[in-house]
Amino acid sequence: MLLDPSSPYSELQPAPFFMNDVAWATAVSSLPGPPITDQQALDVMRWDLGLTKARPDIDVAVGSGEGFRDRFVAASARKADVDPDIFWHMLTLTGYRHSTKAAYYAVAMQMLRRQMAEVPARRHAALGIDAATFQRVMQAYHLGQVPEHDLRYLSTLVQHRLIHWRVGGKASTGLRELPVAFRIARVAAAYRDADGYFMGAPCTPDALPDKQVAGSGQPGDYRDLCLVAATDRAVHRWYLQEVRNEARLRPDRRHARSSQLLASLIAMVMPLFEMANILEVMEAAVADDLLAADAIGVDEAEVAAERADLLTCRIPE
Secondary structure, eight states: OBSOTTOTTOOBOSSOGGGGSHHHHHHHHTOSSSOOOHHHHHHHHHHHTTOOOOOBTTTBOOTTOTTTTSHHHHHHHHHTTOOHHHHHHHHHHHOGGGHHHHHHHHHHHHHHHHHHHHSOGGGTTTTTOOHHHHHHHHHOSSGGGSOHHHHHHHHHHHHHHHHSOOTTOBOTTSSBOOOHHHHHHHHHHHHHHHHOOTTOOSBOTTSOBOTTTOOOOOTTOOSOOOGGGSOHHHHHHHHHHHHHHHHTOOOOGGGHHHHHHHHHHHHHHHHHHHHGGGGGGSOOOOOOGGGGSTTSOHHHHHHHHHHHHHHHOOOOO
């Protein structure tokens, strides 16, 4: 599906060979819902498999980038469907040194905000939607002020969505919702662009990789990627390496207590990052037994399932 699979900046194959196979036509024609064209089906596959990019006003509408202070930052953050206030606050709690963790929790907070908005408040307690967690996190000044319960709660929201991909969900931007692994990676990419580049930006102003500065994504090439011009899959590979790099940072003794907390959080969520590698071979959970009962709708079924995960799935410490 890519012209150059070895390049993080690869363009797309205009018409992959499998589209000429009779099985493709059969699959497209048998999809549920209104009929779609071959091109529409291909576009959905490209998006869900992480083959698209985040170039401002090419792949993602950003305008002036208001709220994110920079058009490149805005493009990655908006593709990940994270609001500016959550985006910047989570970075404040962790700092750039642990920005991959900030990205993880930013997506979790956005999930929680959406649940709070879509489900009536009178149903929050019954469905395990903890609005108090959202308020406590947004009022904290550093990560050490966030109760362990809240971090575990947010981690479980992400874990659930990594395992149970909500196929075809609509983001607040109007775009198709990215799989959560790519959302987290895109937020981390936005933080990297917000931090700036000491040796020169890897992207040209028109969102192309600068051939003199940008990395190739190949082993041994330690130059920075032009993240908005890279595919979601390439950004996700970069992100996994960034997680490992941040986990290897040696703590400053003056901040030993907070550093120990950060290290324990990394240990807690690392298994989830690895789970994202097999995202495309997981069968999506597109139906739930709860929907068989007409008493609740799709949104309530989603959060009820997440409540069940909270009770039965624990993150290893």
